[in-house]
Amino acid sequence: MTTADTHKKASLFLLLLALLALPGCTRAGKVSQCVLCHPKIEKVSKSHADCVSCHGGDPSIKNKHASHLAMYGPRNPAAPEHWEKTCGSCHLYQLDRVRSNLMYTTTGMIKNIQLTWEGPGGLYSSRGGNDYDAAGKARRLKPVAELDHISGELYRKFCSQCHVATESGEVYGASHAAGCAACHFPYNDRATYQGGDASARGKGLYAASHAMEKLPGTEVCARCHNRSGRIALSYQGLYDGNNSMVPTRNGQPGPVMTSGGRNLTHIASDIHFAAGMECIDCHTSRDTMGDGYGYENMYLQTEVSCEDCHGGARPPRYQRIAGESDEAIRESRGYAMQMRQGMKMILTAKGRKYSNVFYRDGAVWVLGKRSGKLFKSRVITGTPEHSVAGHGRMECYSCHSRTVVQCYGCHTTYDRSKPGMDYIAKMATPGRFSEKEDYRMLYPFPLALNQRGKISTVTPGCQTFVTVIEPDLSVSKDEYVARFKGKKQLRFAPFYSHNTGKKAIGCGECHGNPAFLGFGQHVVSGGEIEGTLICEQSADKPLDGFLTLQGGKVRAYSAITRENSRPLNGAEVRRALSVNLCLVCHEKAKDPIYRKELNYRALNDALHRRLLSAP
Template structure:
């Protein structure tokens, strides 16, 4: 045996990749110590392409798929999709890839729709009813909402690599979720040729089941659900020192200071994001939806039941059922015949099942079993009049709310268009007035249910031309034909086992949409007033003047609206009962309330007085 061949075989034993050394010796020679991707991905060139026989770097890397990232969308067909066509077909039309809902909602609240449905990249897709759809590329959306998406929002969609955001960087395509980055997007694995360089994932190991740190990289802005779920808040303190003269206790992307709040009860119990959310929530089901709530298939009732109906379930009937195929990666794989709980769309969960007359949730990565308590029939959940309440209307501990978003678009400056891949005229900057977590307003959502709402979008737009002259000054954009601010139905992912107290919701007008306020007789006056209006509070959408309730901001999403005057008065009237009957299990709440009963009691008391 020649010394060169002996050296090559020795390197093969030391290398992390498991392909045959005779066919991929060139890769192994330079990238010794590189971690195995997984047992089912043994080679290098199957995913990366290139010339495994070449010993020169330039020749070896020639023809590589997707450059550094073979999972990028431009290489999908040749790489991931070649072995995983089912997953690729779903991901292509998934909202995380297309961002169709985000683009549409920006359009609705900035300029209005133009009859086309846009996506991050052009795509042929199918709508929820199986109808063909053409998703136009957002590069063709030539207005402020298109610019805002391309220069701000687009960095978080999974088709776009983000590599310069502290604690928020991620790869493009499949790698966005399955190859997690560290805080500064540098490789820290065993390959000395790449160690410390960026932008790379922290190591070369594929994660088939992503952890919460992966979700955090994108979901720490806008709704901030990754922050709220883990018990973090990037409130109004910016980089104000909180401990030992230093910002903290945690620094996150955008030079933000995250402090601690009570986490979601599911996080406290050890449940990760993927333990509740199905693969169809995250990767899509093959259909293109226009809003996130349409793609999401889970609800609280799936596992906990509703006031009147227990969770639904069906047995696994076939050995190739999706629940059995997906659960092969879990510590406990589901078997044919097991009774699985169903999602709101009637599909089986792959990790939530019935055993011993109880509902159990298996941690997909940990294998831990968590009992899901069923609330069906319990008196506190069968209060008459609460039929329209979402579970999280009462059980949310907090809801992130950002008030007064002042957005400036300056055509005299260049801004990076992440979709087009180059700088173009027009740069955005933002400031905000106020941020809070509690109390939070309630309104009717797209399901006709009462749920928390949060500003979305509450934007004041300033536009300056190339010479710096102001074209629009703190302009409130038009929505449904009126220049008005907007709130949007929202689930904050910060639930607790104890509900908000009855007297808080029924006696504090802030929960009804009046914002911070002063009650004066039959009037409720807002106190956090917008500089553009002396009458309309910034943190609310209702006013009451001598008993008359008026809405001045819109609730976005189809069929959504604020509570009307009659509903507001019924909610506040219950506070009279709560003075004596403060227990939600009280029998009087199991029947329709007589709002005049208190008057009768007072009249009897008056007649009996001497």
């Protein structure tokens, strides 16, 4: 072989290597035509180098139309219509979990809408199908397209836009793809591509980049979690209440805008966000993608709690990684730091290992999955201020929530004379929804017993007044309040606002303000407490509370949703208010008298009589 032949072969070899290095350019040893039209498109990831494995099509055909005929999508091969052939062909374990995940099925949301709007029974989901309940029992979910009731209409025309079973591309700041791409290929505010592929740049509906977001950031979560409880807004210290498009800067809306023409202003952010933690640093993949079982409410799917990292009556629990196949090792391969065999991993409330929280050198450490930062978690077990007798019934966030978003009076109109977009059927059908609220506030917030039997923050859920206009413009329902537990009543729901502060609410503030106990804004007159936030549709039942005190008796007039949940009863209210007698002198939670149940008769002993009678 001559020197020229050697150089020629070497040049050809280097050229082949260069072609192989192009993103997504090969399949079965053949050079793909994809890169000829998309030469600067971003590589999805190191493990997703082949266009056709995800997108389908025939990369050997030069004709654009012919090569695209067999594509999945073609914009989004990760959509539920295609994910078994695309994402699921490699990630079947994850796909099986996502298919039963509440963010896909929305079974809990549909169920609660049915309850709010007096809908028929039965379990529905975004697309229907089979899964297993928390006890492992097989169940059949009917598709919500078959829910022939106003509750089904509300979901299809309102709520379905915010969940991963369907794409949402028309909402500024809240658009997202369907299926796996909703989280892993996030949209920007206008759902337009901003990457290097000139043929798609500036067009929609596309992800902002063709590169996969393996670990979604907080801004991805905020695409959906900015309505209803608004937890993504509260977590970041943003608030959309009572201002609409009121100008706040240079005569323009702002400083931050989000979906629905809402004008966001700043409040104190959650302490975890301020420290640099993202949503996924607390929430496990089983929270976000499901664990393979179908649940009927999000609080049943969620497996994390404050006590996991901070302790409570007992310190945080941990378990060592025993083998190389442990899920904590596998999941953490994509983190800034991978877990190792032998590490002591903190356990969730469901007794499963976190993949980024561990015990080392006598402390609990939380790894920022994306940032690589290590956050030291303070363990509060046994500290005086967390050992107050009776406070074992309190959720951590009942004292440590800075704010709780409360939307009072949701007036919803369903007008059958006008068309509305059905996002499940993907077509306009008769019936359009509109809504308005009476009032929004952040603080103070009411407390009640939640499904765990603990005292928790609650928020309206829901205070719906329904008006239905028929095709002939007659009104069949006028500000109607649906029945719940056999009677017409408004509802509150246990709720964690994700706006936590290091400093707890003061003892005197909580025990001295009946609003925290469920009386709302009020006046105290003699032995009675009367609410003052009155709606014309509920003149005798104030919107921002659920208790009244009349004639010395505590009465509840609104319900707390979820099993075993309820307002505080009369004895509990009196006990909470009686603490004020002690707080006059013993104002700190660290005071030793709070280590055991208070004895109010002590005020009659010789010491207290002398102190109380002193000038």
